[in-house]
Amino acid sequence: MAGRMERLLSLMGAEGLEGFLITDPRNMYYFTGFSGGSMLLITRDAESILFVYGVNYEAAKVKVEGAQVELIEADENPIGRVVKRLEEMGVRSLGFDSLKASTYLKLKSSISRAELRDSGRLVWELRKIKDRTEILLMRRAAELTSMGMRRAMEVVEAGLTERMVAAEIEYEMRRTGSDGVAFDTIVSSGPDSAFPHGGCGDRVIRRGDFVLVDIGAKYMGYCSDLTRTFIMGDPSPKQRRIYEAVRKAQELAVNAARAGVKAKDVDRAAREHISGAGYGEHFVHGLGHGIGLDVHEPPRLSPRSRDVLVEGNVVTVEPGVYIPKFGGVRIEDTVLITADEAEKLTEAPVQMVL
Amino acid sequence: MAGRMERLLSLMGAEGLEGFLITDPRNMYYFTGFSGGSMLLITRDAESILFVYGVNYEAAKVKVEGAQVELIEADENPIGRVVKRLEEMGVRSLGFDSLKASTYLKLKSSISRAELRDSGRLVWELRKIKDRTEILLMRRAAELTSMGMRRAMEVVEAGLTERMVAAEIEYEMRRTGSDGVAFDTIVSSGPDSAFPHGGCGDRVIRRGDFVLVDIGAKYMGYCSDLTRTFIMGDPSPKQRRIYEAVRKAQELAVNAARAGVKAKDVDRAAREHISGAGYGEHFVHGLGHGIGLDVHEPPRLSPRSRDVLVEGNVVTVEPGVYIPKFGGVRIEDTVLITADEAEKLTEAPVQMVL
Numbered sequence: 001m002a003g004r005m006e007r008l009l010s011l012m013g014a015e016g017l018e019g020f021l022i023t024d025p026r027n028m029y030y031f032t033g034f035s036g037g038s039m040l041l042i043t044r045d046a047e048s049i050l051f052v053y054g055v056n057y058e059a060a061k062v063k064v065e066g067a068q069v070e071l072i073e074a075d076e077n078p079i080g081r082v083v084k085r086l087e088e089m090g091v092r093s094l095g096f097d098s099l100k101a102s103t104y105l106k107l108k109s110s111i112s113r114a115e116l117r118d119s120g121r122l123v124w125e126l127r128k129i130k131d132r133t134e135i136l137l138m139r140r141a142a143e144l145t146s147m148g149m150r151r152a153m154e155v156v157e158a159g160l161t162e163r164m165v166a167a168e169i170e171y172e173m174r175r176t177g178s179d180g181v182a183f184d185t186i187v188s189s190g191p192d193s194a195f196p197h198g199g200c201g202d203r204v205i206r207r208g209d210f211v212l213v214d215i216g217a218k219y220m221g222y223c224s225d226l227t228r229t230f231i232m233g234d235p236s237p238k239q240r241r242i243y244e245a246v247r248k249a250q251e252l253a254v255n256a257a258r259a260g261v262k263a264k265d266v267d268r269a270a271r272e273h274i275s276g277a278g279y280g281e282h283f284v285h286g287l288g289h290g291i292g293l294d295v296h297e298p299p300r301l302s303p304r305s306r307d308v309l310v311e312g313n314v315v316t317v318e319p320g321v322y323i324p325k326f327g328g329v330r331i332e333d334t335v336l337i338t339a340d341e342a343e344k345l346t347e348a349p350v351q352m353v354l
Numbered sequence: 355m356a357g358r359m360e361r362l363l364s365l366m367g368a369e370g371l372e373g374f375l376i377t378d379p380r381n382m383y384y385f386t387g388f389s390g391g392s393m394l395l396i397t398r399d400a401e402s403i404l405f406v407y408g409v410n411y412e413a414a415k416v417k418v419e420g421a422q423v424e425l426i427e428a429d430e431n432p433i434g435r436v437v438k439r440l441e442e443m444g445v446r447s448l449g450f451d452s453l454k455a456s457t458y459l460k461l462k463s464s465i466s467r468a469e470l471r472d473s474g475r476l477v478w479e480l481r482k483i484k485d486r487t488e489i490l491l492m493r494r495a496a497e498l499t500s501m502g503m504r505r506a507m508e509v510v511e512a513g514l515t516e517r518m519v520a521a522e523i524e525y526e527m528r529r530t531g532s533d534g535v536a537f538d539t540i541v542s543s544g545p546d547s548a549f550p551h552g553g554c555g556d557r558v559i560r561r562g563d564f565v566l567v568d569i570g571a572k573y574m575g576y577c578s579d580l581t582r583t584f585i586m587g588d589p590s591p592k593q594r595r596i597y598e599a600v601r602k603a604q605e606l607a608v609n610a611a612r613a614g615v616k617a618k619d620v621d622r623a624a625r626e627h628i629s630g631a632g633y634g635e636h637f638v639h640g641l642g643h644g645i646g647l648d649v650h651e652p653p654r655l656s657p658r659s660r661d662v663l664v665e666g667n668v669v670t671v672e673p674g675v676y677i678p679k680f681g682g683v684r685i686e687d688t689v690l691i692t693a694d695e696a697e698k699l700t701e702a703p704v705q706m707v708l
Binding site for chain 2: 036053054055056057058059074075096098099100101102103104105118120163164166167170171174175177179180181184185194195196197198199284285286302303304305322324
């Protein structure tokens with residue numbers, strides 16, 4: 001964890017930032033191993049300080065790495081404390097990550113001399129390249145997610161509600177080691193599968209349905225993301241065509257992805273295939289997104305992305321085709337970008353019929 | 355749902371706001387019934403507009419109430435669209451809720467004529483008083499949570515890991531109708547129960563442990579929050595003293611809470627009892643918090659709170675005592691404030707020994 005703060009300090013140096021105020025809980029966790037802090041102040045010439053309310057103070061003292069822990073009094077606004085420290089240290093330029101506008105305005109009006117700069121992208125520069133520890137944790141999150149999908153394939157059947165399927169998947173992931181879900185589990189069936197983020201409800205799965213299952217376990221803060229779509233019983237020719245277009249598009253995109261390739265070119269590999277099959281207008285989202293402590297993070301795999309993939313990126317590859325009132329298909333894996341390939345961290349059969 | 359936007363418009367009128375930009379997903383859901391939007395623009399003289407990316411566009415068309423839905427192109431920044439609409443409408447004063455500083459700065463530099471005002475508290479004025487529909491949904495969320503606690507009381511035993519207990523509780527809540535957890539389930543045992551937000555891990559529960567179980571189901575967006583602490587087997591005299599102090603403090607606070615009472619006085623009812631028992635310094639957090647679409651929202655029940663409880667508030671009452679390296683006890687219910695009382699929405703025996 002220590003190397004991370006040093007890397008940020010070096011990026012800060014290059015940009016002339018003397019301090020950095022972190023308020024995003026995931027960023028605090030990234031730098032200190034603890035997410036229960038209120039604000040983290042990183043400075044070039046002094047030890048970093050994590051400001052913590054009483055409710056998390058004892059835990060912070062045990063768990064925080066690489067920063068001193070300072071107790072904030074109940075109902076005290078930590079901004080006051082931050083301003084005091086900045087003045088003591090004579091910080092003249094302060095970067096911040098995802099500050100709320102209200103906090104920004106308070107800070108702005110309290111510090112006269114220091115310049116404030118929206119510098120969240122510096123932290124993303126670090127976070128979008130996973131280090132060895134992170135890759136280990138993401139492999140584990142992906143394994144747990146894969147176990148959830150295998151459980152889905154055992155339990156999905158006509159007559160069961162979407163919610164019951166979700167309950168079984170989440171139970172399997174949880175008892176095998178997941179800390180929770182990375183996002184609301186999607187089990188959407190029949191026409192509802194045409195909503196890419198359809199959640200899950202009390203609809204009863206029927207023969208002939210598409211059943212779209214999009215799940216993610218979480219392990220020590222790290223997310224994973226895996227989608228399979230199944231057809232209950234005999235697929236119609238149209239269902240088969242859509243499924244096959246998406247399956248092949250995902251294969252092409254995974255094969256195209258590796259370090260040095262433009263993210264938009266990976267998107268194009270999938271998009272051209274789907275367009276060629278006649279479903280271009282129904283692929284209504286980007287091909288994928290970076291994933292880590294957040295379920296959606298840089299880089300973006302989309303037609304207008306400017307990102308170039310590099311070793312250590314972990315991204316999703318998830319083309320989909322959604323026909324309103326008919327249904328949708330999405331096939332997704334979480335992959336690790338290496339020099340030679342996109343290595344699938346998630347693992348589940350691509351099986352059309354259940 | 356319709357009445358809510360009208361109530362906001364009336365508050366806006368009183369403050370001279372001609373428009374309101376909502377970016378908090380819970381606030382978007384509160385006003386439109388849909389949380390997949392990117393931004394919601396509410397104006398006094400025109401229909402409100404929800405800006406939605408393609409991925410959620412079809413769902414928005416079906417689900418959004420009380421606003422038109424406008425599609426944002428992939429990679430388009432919705433701020434540009436908002437600015438255009440504001441100029442068309444001639445809006446001169448715009449409130450916002452929880453805008454990010456980066457978005458605020460973009461908006462500020464694009465609109466020359468309109469004044470921007472941090473007005474999130476106006477939405478909280480509405481949200482902290484639950485309407486009839488909300489109370490119904492919160493009752494259901496609380497019922498599901500109560501079922502989870504009953505399951506906990508069945509399964510908690512020496513030899514089981516904290517994680518397995520959490521898995522059983524979450525499975526029970528999910529299959530009986532929960533849409534997911536309102537927050538990370540806490541099952542913390544032995545010395546770890548001294549961390550108020552201890553999460554749950556792979557520690558094996560042993561005889562003599564405190565086991566602190568803090569859970570919340572979610573139903574149609576609404577959260578619930580319920581804590582019980584159990585002692586595995588024969589309590590020591592010290593365990594019994596701590597438990598009894600917390601139990602009585604919670605009872606006193608619930609009895610003190612009703613419309614018209616100051617939130618800090620309810621906090622004091624519990625705090626004085628715990629201090630009298632000699633554990634004042636170990637009650638390291640406020641007595642409770644409002645709960646609704648967010649798990650922590652106004653009003654606050656704490657020593658320095660300025661809130662006065664009113665009918666329709668839903669709040670938690672959760673005193674706790676945490677002795678580092680020894681263990682902690684918290685007892686919590688979610689209650690609805692009425693003219694006469696604090697009605698417990700969550701329901702579970704307050705039982706010391708398991």
